[in-house]
Amino acid sequence: xxxxxxxxxxxxxxxxxxxxxxxxxxxxxxxxxxxxxxxxxxxxxxxxxxxxxxxxxxxxxxxxxxxxxxxxxxxxxxxxxxxxxxxxxxxxxxxxxxxxxxxxxxxxxxxxxxxxxxxxxxxxxxxxxxxxxxxxxxxxxxxxxxxxxxxxxxxxxxxxxxxxxxxxxxxxxxxxxxxxxxxxxxxxxxxxxxxxxxxxxxxxxxx
Amino acid sequence: xxxxxxxxxxxxxxxxxxxxxxxxxxxxxxxxxxxxxxxxxxxxxxxxxxxxxxxxxxxxxxxxxxxxxxxxxxxxxxxxxxxxxxxxxxxxxxxxxxxxxxxxxxxxxxxxxxxxxxxxxxxxxxxxxxxxxxxxxxxxxxxxxxxxxxxxxxxxxxxxxxxxxxxxxxxxxxxxxxxxxxxxxxxxxxxxxxxxxxxxxxxxxxx
DNA sequence: CATGATATTAATACTTCTATTAAATATTAT
DNA sequence: ATAATATTTAATAGAAGTATTAATATCATG
Numbered sequence: 209x210x211x212x213x214x215x216x217x218x219x220x221x222x223x224x225x226x227x228x229x230x231x232x233x234x235x236x237x238x239x240x241x242x243x244x245x246x247x248x249x250x251x252x253x254x255x256x257x258x259x260x261x262x263x264x265x266x267x268x269x270x271x272x273x274x275x276x277x278x279x280x281x282x283x284x285x286x287x288x289x290x291x292x293x294x295x296x297x298x299x300x301x302x303x304x305x306x307x308x309x310x311x312x313x314x315x316x317x318x319x320x321x322x323x324x325x326x327x328x329x330x331x332x333x334x335x336x337x338x339x340x341x342x343x344x345x346x347x348x349x350x351x352x353x354x355x356x357x358x359x360x361x362x363x364x365x366x367x368x369x370x371x372x373x374x375x376x377x378x379x380x381x382x383x384x385x386x387x388x389x390x391x392x393x394x395x396x397x398x399x400x401x402x403x404x405x406x407x408x409x410x411x412x413x414x415x
Numbered sequence: 416x417x418x419x420x421x422x423x424x425x426x427x428x429x430x431x432x433x434x435x436x437x438x439x440x441x442x443x444x445x446x447x448x449x450x451x452x453x454x455x456x457x458x459x460x461x462x463x464x465x466x467x468x469x470x471x472x473x474x475x476x477x478x479x480x481x482x483x484x485x486x487x488x489x490x491x492x493x494x495x496x497x498x499x500x501x502x503x504x505x506x507x508x509x510x511x512x513x514x515x516x517x518x519x520x521x522x523x524x525x526x527x528x529x530x531x532x533x534x535x536x537x538x539x540x541x542x543x544x545x546x547x548x549x550x551x552x553x554x555x556x557x558x559x560x561x562x563x564x565x566x567x568x569x570x571x572x573x574x575x576x577x578x579x580x581x582x583x584x585x586x587x588x589x590x591x592x593x594x595x596x597x598x599x600x601x602x603x604x605x606x607x608x609x610x611x612x613x614x615x616x617x618x619x620x621x622x
Numbered sequence: 623c624a625t626g627a628t629a630t631t632a633a634t635a636c637t638t639c640t641a642t643t644a645a646a647t648a649t650t651a652t
Numbered sequence: 653a654t655a656a657t658a659t660t661t662a663a664t665a666g667a668a669g670t671a672t673t674a675a676t677a678t679c680a681t682g
Binding site: 233234236237277313315316317319320321323326327329330333337338360363364367368370371372374375376378379380381382384385386387388397400401404407408411412414 | 440441443444484520522523524526527528530533534536537540544545567570571574575577578579581582583585586587588589591592593594595604607608611614615618619621
């Protein structure tokens with residue numbers, strides 16, 4: 209008997225389960241044994257498809273990292289004002305994070321515990337960060353020369369967007385456990401926070 | 416032969432080493448065996464002083480968490496303007512993070528992988544978050560009524576400060592591995608970033 | 623200096639995890 | 653139908669980790 213339905217292969221089920229667990233607890237606290245237990249298959253099967261836990265993680269992580277890094281890559285729309293473009297960038301980035309709220313955790317966790325793994329990631333994402341930076345820089349400089357935006361660097365702007373949009377999702381347990389916030393209160397905050405982040409970013413540009 | 420010099424007990428050396436390792440790699444990837452190896456003592460000694468890895472971690476973590484949460488607790492100075500008070504809050508918080516750059520990682524990592532552990536933390540830090548919130552709310556509302564600050568909530572303001580000041584330190588590996596930033600470039604960014612964060616926060620308050 | 627307390631080590635039981643191998647079973651193609 | 657191929661399982665080797673216990677060393681003090 210096969211473990212999978214027709215449209216989802218066993219390999220896919222294993223990958224999905226692994227993804228869920230890695231997102232929940234990170235690499236170190238997830239075992240292939242547990243993955244197998246949840247999938248309902250023999251533990252050797254996990255290794256049959258992915259050989260090592262490391263390779264399985266890479267499969268999960270490179271996809272996750274792709275979503276994560278692409279989230280800021282929305283191209284400028286020449287028909288819109290700079291301000292509108294920035295607003296869109298903040299909002300789409302926020303939306304991607306909101307749909308993948310554990311991504312920031314996995315990303316930071318893994319990069320901080322295991323920076324070596326990430327040389328491969330570097331090649332994978334390639335020129336994306338650099339081109340994002342250049343694109344932002346160009347648009348920003350136009351505005352700065354016009355005097356509509358205060359002098360500032362693209363890296364600072366991007367880092368601000370990045371910071372504001374990530375911490376809210378990294379902080380779910382902090383806010384709930386320490387801040388004594390309920391699940392619903394937290395969800396309300398997440399709702400509210402996108403607008404606030406846009407506001408902060410746009411105001412921060414003012415000359 | 417004792418392992419420690421006169422002014423540092425063995426227990427302290429073990430605690431310090433454990434702190435360094437937990438900060439570097441988090442709970443899961445640090446073993447009592449490795450701690451002992453680095454200290455240069457028998458592995459049983461780590462358990463002799465701290466009984467379990469969990470209790471050792473708690474000793475490290477509750478101290479770390481204390482620094483982390485206290486960092487925002489600077490009381491308002493009534494002699495200074497609201498703006499100056501906010502500036503000071505951002506700056507002192509940033510400085511604490513800069514002196515303890517691995518704290519944000521440990522904090523978020525542990526709260527995300529192991530939220531249970533943190534119920535004890537909740538009691539430990541007590542009313543601090545609540546009083547911080549109330550204090551900020553009060554000062555903020557005065558300004559909002561005066562019309563010098565746009566309508567906004569204290570939680571959003573604090574979250575903005577928190578976000579801006581943390582991500583720069585969480586991102587060290589991201590920026591170096593992915594952004595292709597050198598150690599020195601990163602340090603320059605850290606230098607520069609405090610002023611930028613103050614600017615962003617203050618501009619974000621404008622009516 | 624004898625003795626009780628404290629510190630340290632050696633040895634080891636026990637658990638859990640990763641990875642491999644060989645065998646069994648299911649699937650597919652001819 | 654059967655041979656080839658793919659999938660799955662059982663069994664297990666081996667590594668590493670946590671925790672405990674009993675034995676030994678060190679130290680302070682009467």
